[in-house]
Amino acid sequence: MASARMVGLFAGIGGLELGLGASGWHTELLCEIDPGARGVLAHRFPDTPLHPDVTRLRAIPANTELVAAGFPCQDLSQAGRTAGITGTRSGLVDEIFRLVRRRRGPRWLLLENVPFMLQLGRGAAMRHIVDALEELGYTWAYRVVDAQAFGLPQRRRRVLMLASRTEDPRTVLFGEDAGIRTVGDPEHDPCGFYWTEGVRGLGWAVNAVPTLKGGSGLGIASPPAVRLPSGEIVTPSIIDAERLQGFEPGWTASASTVPGVREGHRWKLVGNAVSVRMAQWVGGRLADPLPPLPGQQHLVPGTPWPVAAWGHNGVAYRMPLSTWPVHEPYEDLREFLTDARLLSARATAGFLRRTTMGNLRFPPGFLDDMASHLDRMGGWAA
Template identity: 80%
Template sequence: MGRAVGLFAGIGGLELGLGEHGWSTELLCEIDPGAQGVLRARFPGVDLHADITRLRSLPAGTELVAAGFPCQDLSQAGRTAGITGRRSGLVDEVFRLVRRQRGPRWLLIENVPFMLQLGQGAAMRHITSALEDLGYLWAYRVVDGRAFGLPQRRQRVLMLASRTDDPRHVLFSDDAGPREYGDPDRDPCGFYWTEGVRGLGWAVNAVPTLKGGSGLGIASPPAVRLPAGELVTPGITDAERLQGFAADWTAPATNAAGVRGGHRWKLVGNAVSVRMASWLGEQLASPGEALTLGEPLSPGSPWPRAAWGHAGTVYRVDVSTWPVREPYEDLKNFLTDARLLSPRATAGFLRRTDMGTLRFPPGFLDDVRAHLDRMGGWPATS
């Protein structure tokens, strides 16, 4: 398809998926030392820069710029400082480079759905205004990773903009509609063991969104309640595969000085699903006709799950978060590196459930207590 650049590249999810459809990554930019180790090992020979603020220009002939810019200031799990936060405000560096390069053919931005709500839509107004100032027609769609067959309930905003092409034909030409796969009485159910007071993240035949952080301030895997009542956590290679990477994709991260094995969880949680990126690459290669062009959004209305805009007007598009329905991989057959949730983690979760008013699925807490009993009961406290 053409030459691409990956800014805020993480462990290369966008670049890997786009590469399956002909996009050649010419430059990568990523500041995290562990992620840099992964990129050096998995994208050998590609120019790697550490600091986007010191990157002077994009390579000549760049046709696509992919930027999964930091979400820490936008996500509910982060500080929610907004688009002007120290980390998420770096998206303006993307616009600086695009302006200097005089407009690559495509600009792809990825982030968390909470960006649609934060500051009553201030983040979206900032980004779309910048795109229009650069002469881009833009469109975005919230997409669920389960649509691509992986048992992880993961929604992300994919925003695509162009000065020469119509992104609506890429993002809005397919809509399969959502579907639930599984029965809570017969299938594994995922949840956040690091929560218990706020959201549980309950997901049937799937894990909830893998995250770089948690309510306890640590990066951690979710937990899974098996039909027999045992509680397990996926291993790191399971997590990598849940994001569409090969097992041990992030192993080179620990080659960097000072990077511990646990940091791999953060890298995976912050990554872009490879299959989601691959779908987008396929759409770029063969765009269809937009199913609908929508209706103008009333001033002050919340940002919808899909929209496009031009010349200051936003148009709501009625499509689901499932553009396709790829063959689904059941969670019960997916996990190959799971281990039992520890007594300490189980006990901590139960303590937190007593501190709040969160409601739980019928029988769930009984299963948690039974699991703790099988693991030897409440651990001694120092």
């Protein structure tokens, strides 16, 4: 497609902008409040104006055709405070609508967030967004999409919501559906999990890592771990994490040069980022729309929000779609990790201690592998 103009709000480290850019979208303005993320954006998009605070941004450029926004998910995620759409962070989505309203609406509006937003407040968060979009005259559609569909060995499901005043967003999000597929065997393939868990959950993923998380607000990293078929337990480096999100190695290195930003903060930036390949898929479908697949059914008000839906003027429909729109060639986790390190004895011991504090059930042989790994790392004394 010919170059089209977009704005990136809550831009993070530029996942949406980078992915859409592959289809010809040119970013005219970026807005991001996190100093480390701004350091990355300034380095990676040096010719793009960068604004630090969406609440003080008066307007977006008049020629904007698409506004992309991975708005904050802290109040919407299960890992966060779940304060809801009115929380101090996720409530910032209303700033998007304020800016869109002032320009009488760009042609496209693309939002990204965590799937838990569909459940929060019994669907109130989504209803708030849908009502705002319809008030602005938009037809909306959303779909929960998994980054694994695009070949990345990270189980990462996100809500992609696309709205337009002039086009049919279904032709972008609902034109293809490949169906969920099995990408590994726990008996023979690496399995990802969170070594920081062990009491209430594990995040177990076969031939993939579980969803990368932002980690501590203090800049303390929270990487996952991987049990290799050999029984060794490793943890990806920040370089691997960047690649798991579709970025090139070292994409966030410039964040560490910002005064007051710790090296561990890069994990938060990567964990909060939008998958580049996911954004590339949207960009590709914007450039080459497809007729929406059949099977829509009326969505009764008050029922749970499904995996995919669309609506306009107060009427909504569910779509029978999976979280895998395509089957891109899958990159096996064992070959993907190029800079993994052995999980430390301290981290392994801490995990094994936590497993005794709850009633969580573990895959066969997993705790034996953890104990053997601890022995190889020097045991409890180490």
